[in-house]
């Protein structure tokens with residue numbers, strides 16, 4: 053297919069001399085490529101960055117030389133770190149072709165130390181949600197699986213944690229992950245592999261704007277991560293205005309896809325709702341939201357998020373009294389509702405604020 057007929061999000065990242073990334077390979081791939089050593093061992097060493105020596109996996113010279121000649125072993129480079137006063141860090145990563153992405157490292161101490169990594173799946177985003185800074189950038193390209201895994205390894209190498217069971221991954225950074233399902237899912241297979249980071253699918257969440265065909269495809273894949281939906285409005289008219297994806301898959305179609313999602317034991321869907329002052333924060337909205345959720349309201353998480361204001365969007369966070377009335381109405385209607393505390397707001401690292409710096413300056 054000629055390059056010009058591809059959508060920007062279909063365009064693959066430039067490969068380095070056609071070499072696959074060492075970090076997107078599973079043990080069977082190392083074996084198939086003729087690695088001179090035990091493929092499980094090579095995979096494990098590649099996926100445990102805190103054990104690396106001089107920035108490289110701890111492997112014999114023979115294997116390292118084979119990797120250097122056969123694979124792309126470069127990680128995304130950490131170019132900037134912006135520490136928030138709440139303990140989270142927004143990280144700007146540089147890719148091989150000069151593109152930049154952002155990710156957020158969010159430690160939290162609840163009962164046990166845990167770190168949530170908020171990951172990007174694309175450079176920019178094609179979905180055009182009007183409240184989101186990434187949406188204002190437009191789309192440049194998809195990330196490869198190697199870049200997605202490399203993003204995690206680069207963060208773990210620099211910022212930890214060193215214990216894989218403390219890691220939670222959320223695809224809530226730049227991009228619509230279901231627009232890049234093939235590479236996102238390959239990365240999930242790598243993260244979930246027992247000889248790698250072995251991150252349970254319960255601790256991997258893919259958040260979508262409501263890309264229904266992607267939801268239907270993801271529902272059939274194994275391993276299957278947990279799903280979050282960014283909803284943000286309660287009528288088709290209002291949702292189409294803030295999230296153009298609704299013109300393709302409306303609220304009823306999205307609701308149907310969620311009802312068909314094959315829930316595992318104890319699995320919950322998360323419905324995210326960004327509250328914007330005067331846009332979607334009335335008691336009538338709360339009534340419609342509870343009605344749309346139907347039976348899901350008693351079992352699934354409804355996460356309310358105050359609009360994180362930024363220069364690329366006219367929307368404001370709601371006044372406290374409206375937020376409280378909204379929450380009270382949802383609770384009265386039987387919804388399991390939480391108000392999510394946004395992390396990294398002061399460094400423009402909160403939900404909807406991620407954008408390449410040069411785009412922000414423009």
Ligand code: SF4
Pocket residue numbers: 177178179180181184185186187188225226227228260261282404
């Ligand atoms: S909210 Fe998500 S899907 Fe919408 S424009 Fe932003 S990054 Fe893309």
